[in-house]
Amino acid sequence: MSSQKMTEHLSSDIASHCSDLKLYGYAHIENLLNNSLISQLLEFSSQLKDHNSPANSMVGDCIHHPSLLEDSRFPYSICFIPKIISICHAVFDEHAYTNEFSFQLSRCQYRALAGPCEEQLLHIDSRLPGVSPITSLHVFLYLSDVALEDGPTRVVPFSHKSNRYPT
Secondary structure, eight states, rough: OHHHHHHSSOOHHHHHHHHHHHSSSOOOOOOSSOOHHHHHHHHHHHHOTTTTTTTOOEETEEEEEEOGGGGTTTTGGGGOHHHHHHHHHHHHHSSSOOOSSSSSOOOOEEESSSSSSOOOOOSSSSSSOOOOOOOOOOOOOOOOOOOGGGGGOOOOTTTTGGGSSOO
């Protein structure tokens, strides 16, 4: 199915997010989570903030829990947010061998600030710069507002189309 036909049956906001992904390399989706789910995730995250947990590592003042999918307490409800699932289908179904399983969740991480945190240096999150069709999609869910001094994720528009690693 062509990209045009694929987006014809999508809701306008899903089609808009997919268009942004294709053009810019990212889409900004506000108010994706309802207040109840945010509260549940904040409660869950408070359990992960144990600095002494062997599953956690510290990067500066940032607590990093690298594999939530192996944590039996993980709230899998965030894996099945309908809008994210719809976007994944729209992005991956076109080039998949089967539309039944055109994508999979392979990694879910948790990060929390323990104090002021420096931003990460620009880097590429894929081992395949400029690959087409798209082979991976990263979803970042912020549970609260983030200020510049908190070191939020930065993206470089159009960098997903570059055929070289950043220098």
